[in-house]
Each structure stands twice: as C-alpha cells, then as structure tokens.
Amino acid sequence: MRTLRRFFKRLSSWATTQHAEERLQAEIEEHLAMQTAENVQAGLSPIEARRQAMLKFGGVEAMKEEYRDQKGLPFLETLAQDLRYAFRQLAASPGFALIAIATMALGVGATTAIYTVVYTTLLAPMPYPQPDQLVMVWSKVSGHRNGISAGDFLDWQRRNKSFQALCAFTGGNFNLATKDQPEQINGRLASPGFLNMIGLPFLLGRDILPEEGIPGKDHVVVLSYKLWNRLGADRNIIGQQLRIEFTPREFRR
Numbered sequence: 001m002r003t004l005r006r007f008f009k010r011l012s013s014w015a016t017t018q019h020a021e022e023r024l025q026a027e028i029e030e031h032l033a034m035q036t037a038e039n040v041q042a043g044l045s046p047i048e049a050r051r052q053a054m055l056k057f058g059g060v061e062a063m064k065e066e067y068r069d070q071k072g073l074p075f076l077e078t079l080a081q082d083l084r085y086a087f088r089q090l091a092a093s094p095g096f097a098l099i100a101i102a103t104m105a106l107g108v109g110a111t112t113a114i115y116t117v118v119y120t121t122l123l124a125p126m127p128y129p130q131p132d133q134l135v136m137v138w139s140k141v142s143g144h145r146n147g148i149s150a151g152d153f154l155d156w157q158r159r160n161k162s163f164q165a166l167c168a169f170t171g172g173n174f175n176l177a178t179k180d181q182p183e184q185i186n187g188r189l190a191s192p193g194f195l196n197m198i199g200l201p202f203l204l205g206r207d208i209l210p211e212e213g214i215p216g217k218d219h220v221v222v223l224s225y226k227l228w229n230r231l232g233a234d235r236n237i238i239g240q241q242l243r244i245e246f247t248p249r250e251f252r253r
Contacts, residue, residue: 032057129199135163153191167194177243178231185227189246195222203228205238 032053039049090097125131138145139152148156153168160166169190176185192213195202203225212220221242223231231237 028057133164134198165193165197167191167197169194172246175245187246204235 032050035053035056036046036049039052040046042049044052090100126134128134137156139148140146147170148168150168153166157166167190169188171186171188174185174187176183190208192208192210194208196207205222208220208222212218221244223237228237234240
C-alpha cells in the first residue's frame with residue numbers, strides 16, 4: 001500500500017510540474033536571501049554575502065534535479081520527451097513518416113492475423129464443457145489416418161470399455177429446400193446422443209434418440225441456432241418437415 005501511495009503521489013506531482021517548480025524556486029530564493037542577510041550582518045558586502053550563501057547552499061541545479069527525481073516519474077518524463085522528439089522528426093519528414101506508419105500498421109496487422117489464426121486453430125479451447133475429456137479416434141491404414149466404416153464403429157461401440165460414450169459423425173453439404181429458393185449448407189450426420197455427449201444445450205427440442213438411429217427411422221434434424229434464425233426463428237418449428245439432400249465427405253468417429 002505504501003508503494004501504491006508513493007506512486008500516486010508522484011503521479012500527482014508529475015501532473016503539476018510547473019507549480020512544483022515555481023514553489024521549489026521560491027523556497028531556494030528564500031533560503032538564499034536569509035543566508036545572504038546573515039552574511040551581511042557578519043560584515044560581508046552584499047555581493048560577497050550572496051556568493052558565500054550560494055557556496056554554502058550547494059549546487060542549485062543539482063538540487064533541482066534530485067527534487068524532480070524524488071517528486072516525479074522519470075520514466076514518464078523521459079517517455080514524453082522521446083515522444084515530443086519523435087513527433088518533431090516525423091513532422092520534419094512527412095514522407096518518411098507515412099512510410100514508417102504504413103510499415104508498422106502492416107506489421108501489426110499481419111502479426112495480429114497470424115496470432116488469431118494460431119490461437120483459433122491450436123490454442124483456443126473447444127466451446128464445449130470439459131473439452132479435455134473429448135477425444136477423436138481414427139482408423140489407420142498403411143500409417144495414414146482414415147475414416148472408418150459404419151460396421152467398424154458399431155463393433156467398437158459394442159466392445160467399448162474405455163470411454164463414457166462413443167458417437168460417430170460425418171461431415172458434408174446439405175441441399176436445403178426453403179420457401180424462397182434451395183440453398184447449400186454445411187452439416188453433419190451424427191449417431192444418437194452426439195450433441196448430449198459434447199455437452200451442447202438445446203434451446204428447443206432434444207437430441208436424437210437411440211431408436212432414431214435405425215435406418216428408416218432416421219428422419220430427425222437438429223438445427224443450429226444460426227440456421228434456425230435463418231428459417232424465421234419459429235418456436236413452433238418442432239415437428240415440421242424439412243426437405244434436405246445430403247452429400248457426405250467422410251465418416252469419422
């Protein structure tokens with residue numbers, strides 16, 4: 001707390017530098033005048049009395065510098081001086097200033113873009129509860145990761161003793177028929193329980209039930225919030241029919 005109070009006191013003094021300088025100068029002059037008067041009373045001439053008073057007092061400028069270091073913030077003062085000097089140099093060479101500013105802007109923009117991509121793809125946690133408990137298992141053929149067949153997945157699911165739940169999905173494109181015109185959207189085919197497994201909440205409706213994963217009964221669609229808004233954000237959409245055509249990319253698990 002004492003360090004914090006000292007910092008704010010110095011900041012306040014730095015903000016009122018002119019007033020503090022005038023007060024310091026007045027105190028120095030008052031001290032020199034008193035010492036000079038004592039020297040005159042001791043029999044010295046006014047000029048010699050003043051000289052002796054200044055010799056006894058010491059270096060005035062050195063004392064001022066020490067006072068500024070104690071009362072102000074040297075870092076901010078030095079920074080302000082450097083900024084003033086830099087602005088004067090840039091104003092003297094506007095062409096160089098524009099090139100320097102453009103170069104710095106491009107550098108900062110490129111660095112920010114690269115960091116954003118790296119953070120999004122490598123560092124940012126997945127937007128699910130307990131993402132560290134989610135894993136993806138692949139089939140490996142000739143040393144390369146490969147999608148798995150539905151039969152392999154069902155076999156893994158029956159023999160599973162290591163995971164709380166196993167779900168499969170495959171990504172692809174959907175051709176969605178709307179009342180205006182058909183449009184293509186990205187989506188996934190997933191086995192029952194997929195959304196509950198990764199912990200996504202539902203605004204309306206529910207996850208796919210186990211019996212709805214059986215061929216012939218797999219006519220259930222779960223809409224994302226974004227797509228639901230694009231379709232009119234109708235809260236009565238549950239139970240309505242959508243005409244879609246799916247084009248798979250690969251099967252994952």
